Amino acid sequence: xxxxxxxxxxxxxxxxxxxxxxxxxxxxxxxxxxxxxxxxxxxxxxxxxxxxxxxxxxxxxxxxxxxxxxxxxxxxxxxxxxxxxxxxxxxxxxxxxxxxxxxxxxxxxxxxx
Amino acid sequence: xxxxxxxxxxxxxxxxxxxxxxxxxxxxxxxxxxxxxxxxxxxxxxxxxxxxxxxxxxxxxxxxxxxxxxxxxxxxxxxxxxxxxxxxxxxxxxxxxxxxxxxxxxxxxxxxxxxxxxxxxxxxxxxxxxxxxxxxxxxxxxxxxxxxxxxxxxxxxxxxxxxxxxxxxxxxxxxxxxxxxxxxxxxxxxxxxxxxxxxxxxxxxxxxxxxxxxxxxxxxxxxxxxxxxxxxxxxxxxxxxxxxxxxxxxxxxxxxxxxxxxxxxxxxxxxxxxxxxxxxxxxxxxxxxxxxxxxxxxxxxxxxxxxxxxxxxxxxxxxxxxxxxxxxxxxxxxxxxxxxxxxxxxxxxxxxxxxxxxxxxxxxxxxxxxxxxxxxxxxxxxxxxxxxxxxxxxxxxxxxxxxxxxxxxxxxxxxxxxxxxxxxxxxxxxxxxxxxxxxxxxxxxxxxxxxxxxxxxxxxxxxxxxxxxxxxxxxxxxxxxxxxxxxxxxxxxxxxxxxxxxxxxxxxxxxxxxxxxxxxxxxxxxxxxxxxxxxxxxxxxxxxxxxxxxxxxxxxxxxxxxxxxxxxxxxxxxxxxxxxxxxxxxxxxxxxxxxxxxxxxxxxxxxxxxxxxxxxxxxxxxxxxxxxxxxxxxxxxxxxxxxxxxxxxxxxxxxxxxxxxxxxxxxxxxxxxxxxxxxxxxxxxxxxxxxxxxxxxxxxxxxxxxxxxxxxxxxxxxxxxxxxxxxxxxxxxxxxxxxxxxxxxxxxxxxxxxxxxxxxxxxxxxxxxxxxxxxxxxxxxxxxxxxxxxxxxxxxxxxxxxxxxxxxxxxxxxxxxxxxxxxxxxxxxxxxxxxxxxxxxxxxxxxxxxxxxxxxxxxxxxxxxxxxxxxxxxxxxxxxxxx
Numbered sequence: 001x002x003x004x005x006x007x008x009x010x011x012x013x014x015x016x017x018x019x020x021x022x023x024x025x026x027x028x029x030x031x032x033x034x035x036x037x038x039x040x041x042x043x044x045x046x047x048x049x050x051x052x053x054x055x056x057x058x059x060x061x062x063x064x065x066x067x068x069x070x071x072x073x074x075x076x077x078x079x080x081x082x083x084x085x086x087x088x089x090x091x092x093x094x095x096x097x098x099x100x101x102x103x104x105x106x107x108x109x110x111x112x113x
Numbered sequence: 114x115x116x117x118x119x120x121x122x123x124x125x126x127x128x129x130x131x132x133x134x135x136x137x138x139x140x141x142x143x144x145x146x147x148x149x150x151x152x153x154x155x156x157x158x159x160x161x162x163x164x165x166x167x168x169x170x171x172x173x174x175x176x177x178x179x180x181x182x183x184x185x186x187x188x189x190x191x192x193x194x195x196x197x198x199x200x201x202x203x204x205x206x207x208x209x210x211x212x213x214x215x216x217x218x219x220x221x222x223x224x225x226x227x228x229x230x231x232x233x234x235x236x237x238x239x240x241x242x243x244x245x246x247x248x249x250x251x252x253x254x255x256x257x258x259x260x261x262x263x264x265x266x267x268x269x270x271x272x273x274x275x276x277x278x279x280x281x282x283x284x285x286x287x288x289x290x291x292x293x294x295x296x297x298x299x300x301x302x303x304x305x306x307x308x309x310x311x312x313x314x315x316x317x318x319x320x321x322x323x324x325x326x327x328x329x330x331x332x333x334x335x336x337x338x339x340x341x342x343x344x345x346x347x348x349x350x351x352x353x354x355x356x357x358x359x360x361x362x363x364x365x366x367x368x369x370x371x372x373x374x375x376x377x378x379x380x381x382x383x384x385x386x387x388x389x390x391x392x393x394x395x396x397x398x399x400x401x402x403x404x405x406x407x408x409x410x411x412x413x414x415x416x417x418x419x420x421x422x423x424x425x426x427x428x429x430x431x432x433x434x435x436x437x438x439x440x441x442x443x444x445x446x447x448x449x450x451x452x453x454x455x456x457x458x459x460x461x462x463x464x465x466x467x468x469x470x471x472x473x474x475x476x477x478x479x480x481x482x483x484x485x486x487x488x489x490x491x492x493x494x495x496x497x498x499x500x501x502x503x504x505x506x507x508x509x510x511x512x513x514x515x516x517x518x519x520x521x522x523x524x525x526x527x528x529x530x531x532x533x534x535x536x537x538x539x540x541x542x543x544x545x546x547x548x549x550x551x552x553x554x555x556x557x558x559x560x561x562x563x564x565x566x567x568x569x570x571x572x573x574x575x576x577x578x579x580x581x582x583x584x585x586x587x588x589x590x591x592x593x594x595x596x597x598x599x600x601x602x603x604x605x606x607x608x609x610x611x612x613x614x615x616x617x618x619x620x621x622x623x624x625x626x627x628x629x630x631x632x633x634x635x636x637x638x639x640x641x642x643x644x645x646x647x648x649x650x651x652x653x654x655x656x657x658x659x660x661x662x663x664x665x666x667x668x669x670x671x672x673x674x675x676x677x678x679x680x681x682x683x684x685x686x687x688x689x690x691x692x693x694x695x696x697x698x699x700x701x702x703x704x705x706x707x708x709x710x711x712x713x714x715x716x717x718x719x720x721x722x723x724x725x726x727x728x729x730x731x732x733x734x735x736x737x738x739x740x741x742x743x744x745x746x747x748x749x750x751x752x753x754x755x756x757x758x759x760x761x762x763x764x765x766x767x768x769x770x771x772x773x774x775x776x777x778x779x780x781x782x783x784x785x786x787x788x789x790x791x792x793x794x795x796x797x798x799x800x801x802x803x804x805x806x807x808x809x810x811x812x813x814x815x816x817x818x819x820x821x822x823x824x825x826x827x828x829x830x831x832x833x834x835x836x837x838x839x840x841x842x843x844x845x846x847x848x849x850x851x852x853x854x855x856x857x858x859x860x861x862x863x864x865x866x867x868x869x870x871x872x873x874x875x876x877x878x879x880x881x882x883x884x885x886x887x888x889x890x891x892x893x894x895x896x897x898x899x900x901x902x903x904x905x906x907x908x909x910x911x912x913x914x915x916x917x918x919x920x921x922x923x924x925x926x927x928x929x930x931x932x933x934x935x936x937x938x939x940x941x942x943x944x945x946x947x948x949x950x951x952x953x954x955x956x957x958x959x960x961x962x963x964x965x966x967x968x969x970x971x972x973x974x975x976x977x978x979x980x981x982x983x984x985x986x987x988x989x990x991x992x993x994x995x996x
Contacts, residue, residue: 047164053172
């Protein structure tokens with residue numbers, strides 16, 4: 001019954017992007033949202049709010065961990081960090097995604113028939 | 114445990130999530146403000162980019178939830194609030210359900226204990242009862258002789274083991290006072306056949322089927338061991354005297370062990386060797402059929418296979434022993450054997466009570482439908498706010514389930530009370546009634562019934578409600594005029610089904626009640642009021658030889674002298690009593706017949722005042738005198754049925770007859786001269802036919818050492834009990850008084866099964882009837898309420914008020930006619946089921962088939978008339994103001 005909030009994305013895509021971003025450096029929610037937006041050049045329509053349920057899922061599966069800290073702008077924020085399990089999962093998801101992408105690309109490519 | 118920690122820390126998680134989201138929005142706003150945007154605008158913009166804050170938070174929380182369960186609790190909380198807000202509806206629904214569920218739970222507790230629970234033996238499904246079937250006369254069915262049993266056992270291939278048994282009463286005199294208990298004579302292999310072993314000591318061994326030495330082996334019940342020997346640890350090897358015989362205790366059974374499983378407790382078991390003692394032990398005679406057979410089928414052998422196996426053996430035996438009555442064999446499972454004739458009746462009652470629950474369901478469903486109409490606006494608002502159809506259906510179902518569960522709990526309370534009433538009402542002789550209890554099995558059953566009930570009555574209204582059109586739901590003020598068409602059709606269907614079911618149940622109940630009424634008015638042939646009876650055993654070692662008749666005469670004479678006693682007598686074979694009836698073959702003088710063709714006649718041994726004390730009419734000739742008992746001439750009195758059957762219109766007085774039973778030393782049965790004819794007496798059961806019977810004058814204890822003393826009192830017969838008891842005690846403290854009961858109790862016990870059936874089906878039908886009447890009333894009132902506006906218009910346009918009420922009543926009558934019609938057709942089939950339970954009336958008893966439709970129609974008219982009157986009082990101005 002969950003509303004489809006990630007129209008442009010397939011399930012798990014947002015999580016993958018979060019993991020990838022966190023692999024580079026630990027971030028808090030707002031920074032994470034801004035970073036993903038910036039990196040995607042606003043090509044993806046992501047509601048910032050949808051980030052939080054995704055983060056909760058990752059927390060529950062212990063792929064990321066969170067600690068309260070202070071941000072650059074001196075706010076009390078929760079900073080997310082990738083766990084070892086998260087790094088492993090990221091690798092797996094990325095390779096799965098690449099294979100999927102390759103398959104789709106082949107089908108979509110102008111055929112030689 | 115991880116999930117446990119999670120459950121506890123959840124509040125913290127939720128708090129952190131909210132704080133985080135709030136922080137996010139603030140940061141965004143701050144950034145925008147820093148970029149030069151006005152604060153208010155920035156706040157809106159931040160929210161826009163963020164999306165739905167609440168949804169994000171909820172989805173975030175959902176991650177941590179045990180979804181379905183928590184949603185259920187949320188729904189349940191909401192449902193409780195809704196139910197509390199509508200106390201009238203809630204009370205009506207819960208009460209209806211409690212009645213339906215409670216009746217089911219109570220009856221199930223009986224059926225579970227009596228029919229369903231497996232017998233407490235190893236692999237009970239392979240235990241069977243093997244019967245002899247008399248080819249000529251079904252009255253001889255059942256028992257076989259020990260030599261015949263040995264043939265069965267040695268020649269058959271279908272059984273792992275076979276054992277005989279029969280119960281008899283024995284007197285134990287070793288304690289502070291004589292007690293009479295029931296003992297069972299069995300084959301030595303019985304316990305291993307059942308798969309049970311003694312708690313103390315050993316089972317019987319094979320050789321103990323033959324008498325060896327002086328003492329016979331006996332195994333005691335746990336309860337007898339505790340009660341009589343205080344649980345003495347040195348009980349094994351102890352010798353005790355039962356009747357005249359010495360026994361040695363070889364074992365004690367575990368607590369609660371009983372075999373045979375039957376209404377009366379048994380306290381000890383001994384082997385068939387007991388019946389081989391003496392010069393003519395019963396177990397040594399092929400002609401004495403008195404034993405029941407229990408057997409364990411070999412794995413994989415079916416009952417029909419085993420049956421043809423035994424039948425074939427019996428066929429050979431019929432050729433081998435032409436003197437015996439020709440027989441065949443029949444086998445049924447031991448559990449069927451134990452529930453006996455009550456099984457079909459109980460199944461019918463279970464069906465009936467199920468239908469009562471269906472009617473209750475229909476009532477509640479109807480209530481829900483009506484309420485759903487009123488709640489359309491609520492649903493419309495909820496779905497406008499984003500609730501999906503599934504959410505609304507789930508919500509409504511939760512409400513129904515909650516109702517059902519509350520109804521179930523209340524129903525259990527009702528069942529608790531009803532079960533004790535059922536036990537009190539249970540037919541005499543119904544085995545395992547002591548196991549009836551509201552135990553876990555019944556709780557489970559009730560829970561399941563409540564669950565199914567909730568879904569059953571909740572689903573249709575829920576789906577209907579969720580199908581509502583959003584716009585119309587919001588516009589409509591909730592008292593819509595046309596939108597309820599489908600719903601009211603559904604309610605009409607429900608009420609028609611209720612009427613049909615109630616009709617069938619009422620017909621069934623009517624037939625059973627009429628039949629029971631007939632039974633109550635059967636003339637038993639004797640006057641049952643003001644008569645006290647009790648059984649006395651007079652062992653011959655206490656009063657040997659000629660002392661015994663003298664002792665009996667003395668007891669009777671002192672009893673007659675007691676204040677409040679009108680007369681007293683003694684008999685062997687009191688009608689309708691627990692004492693086994695004795696039957697024998699008889700032949701009239703001058704008409705010699707081979708043994709196997711002689712008619713079977715009842716045999717009663719009476720003291721001379723028997724007929725006058727019992728109030729049995731002497732039709733012809735005379736009753737016995739005290740002189741007749743002294744011997745001399747051999748005399749007999751016969752009943753009318755015998756006179757008709759054997760003398761075919763000739764005068765039987767002075768003719769001679771020979772029942773093949775002898776007393777004392779003489780081996781040959783004497784020819785007896787008939788001196789009188791008495792009226793027929795219902796001896797086996799009130800409903801049964803009277804068999805031909807012979808009465809002979811003799812001291813009744815002479816036959817097997819026991820007799821029933823019959824005392825006619827001037828006032829309440831029970832008030833004589835203490836005086837009689839102390840009298841017997843003073844004459845011989847070693848003879849126990851058993852079965853102290855009034856004759857009225859025997860008569861009423863004899864019709865206890867039909868009473869049980871009639872009262873239960875009557876109660877269920879009554880319940881169904883009331884629920885249906887309420888249902889019909891509800892439907893009609895609701896439709897009147899719905900049509901207030903229409904009626905206002907009609908009245909405003911000049912319709913006479915009488916025509917309005919006629920219109921409403923016509924609607925009710927139409928429903929009743931359709932329901933009654935369907936019920937009538939269904940009854941034609943349903944009555945076939947209870948035909949076997951009826952006495953004295955046909956299954957198409959006209960009185961019942963006239964009374965029930967009339968009753969139903971009258972109540973239907975009444976149930977419609979009340980709302981109809983309300984309809985005529987509609988004030989057109991008020992009705993129209995809502996436009």
